[in-house]
Amino acid sequence: MKLCEFLRPASLPAARDNLRELGPKGMALAGGTALHFMQDHTPVTAVDITHLGLSYIRPDGDFYRIGATTPLADIQRYRAPRWAMHEICRRIATHQIRNISTLGGNVCRVFPWADLPVVLLAMNARMVVYTGHDQELGADEYFKTQPAKRYLKGDLLREVKVPALRSHHGFGSVKVVRTAAAFSMVTIACVLELDGQNIKSARVAAGSAIPFPRRLPSVEAALTGKEARAGVFQEAAAQAGHDAPWRGREGMSTDYSRHLAEVSILDALERAASFARERT
C-alpha cells in the first residue's frame, strides 16, 4: 500500500463513514506496522483511528476489555489478577514495534505468524466489531477465516473482551523463535480448566507453522476428562498432526515443524496445568 492521503475522523461512526465512502481506496490506520507486509503500491487514503478513545484496558466483570488501538506495549505492561495477556505480548517483535503495533492491527488482518490470534482463540476471547452498532463475535467464529474480509465495508474493531481466568483455570503459551525479534516458528496457547486432578475442559490453539491460526480439536478431545499429567499431555500432543496442515518454513521440514509443534503443545500444557494448580 502507498499512503497518499490522510484523514483523522473525530469519532468511530465518522471513521466508519469515511471507510465506507472510500471503499478499497481507504484503510484504517493505527500502528501501521502491517503496512510493511503490504508492499504493493496501491494508493490508499489512511483513516487514522488512533484518536478515537480506543486505547484502554479495563476490567469489567468476567472480562478485560482491551481497546482496538491499545499498543502491545501497554498490554505487556498491564498487570491484574487473573490476567495473562502480558506473557505473549512481551515476546512479540521488539520494544519499538510493541510501542506502536496495536491489538487491532494484530487481529483485524491476520498474518500466518501472528501470535495474538492463537492466544485469543485459546482464551475464548470475544471481539466487538462496530458495524453501526456493536456486534460481538466469539473467537472461534471471528477467526474462522481471514478477519480482514470482515472489514472491507468499513466496519471497525472496537475492542476485544478477554475472559479473566477463573480459579482452576490455567493458561500456558509457547512461542518458539530463532532470535528474540523473529517471527515464531510455532506458537501454541492453551487454557486448561482443572477439576481436582482431572481436566474439565481444554482449549488449545496453534499458529505460525500452519497457514492460519486455529484450535486443535483432537488435542483438546484427548485431554478432556483425563488426568492432568505428563503422559496424557504427551498423548494429546501426538494428536496435533490430525488437526492442522503443519508446514515447513525457513528451511524447516514439515516433519520437524510438526514435531516442534508437538513438543510445544506439551510444554504449553505443562505450564497451563502448573498455572491452574497454583490457583487452586
Next chain:
Amino acid sequence: MTNPAAHFKQVNHSVTKVDAKQLALGKNSYVGDFVPSDALIVKMLWSPHPHARIKAIDVSKAEKMPGVKAVLWHGNVPRNIHCTAGQGFPEPSPYDTFIFDTKVRFVGDRVAAVAAETAEQAEAALARIHVEYELLPPVFSIDEAMADGAPVIHDEPEAHVPIPIPYEPKKNLVARVGCEAGDFEQGMKDADFTFDDTYETPYAQHCPIEPYTSLAHIDSAGRIIITTSTQVPFHCRRIVAQALGIPVQKIRVIKPRIGGGFGSKQEILLEDIVALFALRTGRPVFWQFTREENFRTGRTRHPIRVRLRTGVKKDGTITAIGMDCWNNTGAYGGHGLTVVSCCGSKVLPLYRCDNIHFLGLVYYTNLPVGGAYRGFGATQAFFAMESTIDKMAEAIGMDPLEFRRKNHIKTGEGSPVFAALGEGKEGTPMTVGSCALGECIEKGAAAIGWQNRTDWRTKTGRYRRGIGMACLMQGSSIPHIDMGGASIKINEDGSFNLLVGATDLGTGSDTVLAQIAAEELATTTDKMIVYSSDTDMTPFDVGAYASSTTYLSGEAARKAAADAKRQILKTGAEMLNLPVDQVVCQDAHVQTPDGSQKVSYGDIACYALYQKNQYQIIGTGSHITEKSPPPFAAHYAEIEVDTWTGLIKVLKYVSTIDCGTAINPALCEGQTEGGTLNGISYALTEQYLFQNGRMTNASFADYHIFSMRDKPPIQAILVPSYEDTGPFGAKSVSEICINGPAPVFANALYNATGARLYEFPFTPERVLKAIQAVKR
C-alpha cells in the same frame, strides 16, 4: 619483565572515540546525510534468472517515462573488463566483470539502471524495460560446477587473470592454490589414529546497518566526486577509472563515516554506476541498496567445503594435516583465490606438524557472489580444524585443552605454511614473535569453569549442558602487498592534523591512529584532528581489510609522527639554544630531561610558521609489513541443548584474545564482543535459503541475525603480549573473534550429547537429527 605498554600515556588507554560526539549527534556523518535536494535517484533492474543470455533489451519506453534522466544498459556503456574486488593491484582475482554484460549469471545480476528525479519514477521506468532472455542451464553447487560438461558461466573471451595463477573459466575454475610440506602420506602412515572428515560451511551476509550507499556529482572542474560508503577508497578510484575508461585524475573518492562494512564494502558495486550517471546527466546521483538488494546482490561469505585428513600419535604428536577446500565463489570471482588461500595460511600454522598438504580450489556457480568477510576463509577452515582437534584428543584419551596446549605454535616457532601460502603469490617466511595463546587458554578455561567439565554424553534428561573450546589465529596485514600512508602537521596551538588513508568504517581506527601518533609525539590524543580517506587529500592506503589498520596503518601514523617529532625537536632545541641531543619531547613540550628549560609545541609551531627560518613542520610516513604477526585467541562456551527440539541456548561465552598491545582496550573489547556475537549468529541462525538460485529470505524478518536482545553473556578477556614489529606492540583484533563460535559450539554439542555436526548453522532440526542419530 614488565610489558612496555604499561608505561604508555596515550596508547593502552580507553580514550573516547574522536568521532563519538559527531556520531552521537547523528549529523552530517554518513553518505545519506550529504545527498543534495536535486540528486537523481538510481534504481537497478536485476536479473530474475540465475543464468541467461540477454537476447534483446528495449529501454526506449523507460527513457520516456516522467522524471527519467538516463538509462544505462550494456549497449550504451563502456565495455571494460575489470574486477570489483578492491584488494591490491594487480588483483589476485579474475577480471570477469563488465559494467553491464549481455549475460546474467545470478539472480540479482545487473541488467539495466535508471536515474530519475524520484525513486518511484525510477522504479516505474524499470517496469517499462523489456528484456528478452535466453535461459541457460544454471549451476547451483560446487559439484555441478566441477562436473564434466558443466555449463560454462564465464564464456566471454575477455575473462582473464592479471597475475599468473591457474584460471580455467571453461571449467568454471576460478583458481587453484596449494602447498606441501614434509611428506603428508608418510605422516598419515606414521599416525596411530587417522581422521578423514568433510565439513560444509554456509553463505552469510555481513548485515552492516548502513547498506551499500554511493553519491556522485561533477565538480566545477569537471571531475567526478564520489562520496561513498567504502572500505577501500583508493581501490575504488582505480577500479571506477578502469571500468569507465577514464584517468584516475578525473576522480575523487571521499569516505565519510561508515555504518559498518565487515568486508562487504571492499567491493565496488555502486560507484561506477553513480559516476557514469553523473557524467551523463551532470546531476548529483544517489544510490542506496535496499536491504533486499544487500542480501541478493551484495557480497557474501564464501560457502566452503573442507575435507580434513589428519593423523595423530598416541603421545599427542600430530603427524599429518591435509586440508582440501572447495570454494563456491558464486557468479564472479573476486576474493575467491585469497579467501581459499587463507583457509590454509591462517589456520594450518596454528598447530605444529611436519607433514602438511593443502589444496584450495575455487569454482564459479550461478549463486550470489562471495567476497571479503571478517575471518576471510579462516572462519570456514577453523570449523573443520577445531572440530577435528577435539576428535583427535578424544581418540588418544587426552583432554582437548591439554592437546591444544601441547601442540599450538609458540614464540620463536615458524611454519612452512607461512612461506608457502600468500595471497595471490607465495607467502613470507616468518617465525612467531609475540604469542600469549598459552595464557589465553589458561584464562579462558578458568573463566568458563573448564575444570568442572567432564564427559556429559551419558547424562539423561531433556536439557543437556556442554562446554566446548577452540583456539584461533589470524594475521595482521598482508606482507609486501598492503601499504599504508599518513601525514601529520602541526598547528599554532600545538594541535596536529593527522591525515590518513586508512578507513575507519566504525571500528574506531581514526581514534587508534590518533592515539599512536599522540604517543609518539608525547602529546595527548585530543590534540589530534583526524581526517581519513579522501583520495585527493590524504595519503594512500590500501584500505580497511586483512586485519591491517592498527598494525600497518598504525605504524605509518607512528612513522609520520616520528618524522614530525624530529622537526619539533630540532626547532625546539634551536629555540632553547641547546643541541638537539640534549632535549626530549615530553607532555607536548620540548625540554631538557630535568624539565628546567622547556618550550611548548604551540610556541614551537608559531616559531616555525611565523618567526625564523619559517617552514611547515610536517611529517610523513608510509609502511609495508615484512610479516603478518598472528593475533591468537582461545574461545570457550557453555551451551544448553534442548534434546527434544534441538534448540541451543548459549549460557556463557568466553572470548580471550592476544592482540599484542591493546591500543584502546575499550575498542578492542568492543571488537572482540562484536566479532564473537557475529560468529555466534553465523553458527546458530544465519542461513541463505534458495529456490532456483533465488534467495527466498532476503530480509531481516527472515534472515536471522543476533541483536543485543539475543546476546548471551560474553566475557571478553584481553591478554596482552608485545609484538615488536607493531606500533607500540600492537597486532590486529578485528577478524579473529568470528572464527570461534562454530567449532566451539560443535565441540560443546558433542560434549553434551555425543552428536557431532559437520555442517552449520546449527539449526534446531539439524541438531535434533544428529542427537537422534546418536540415540539410534
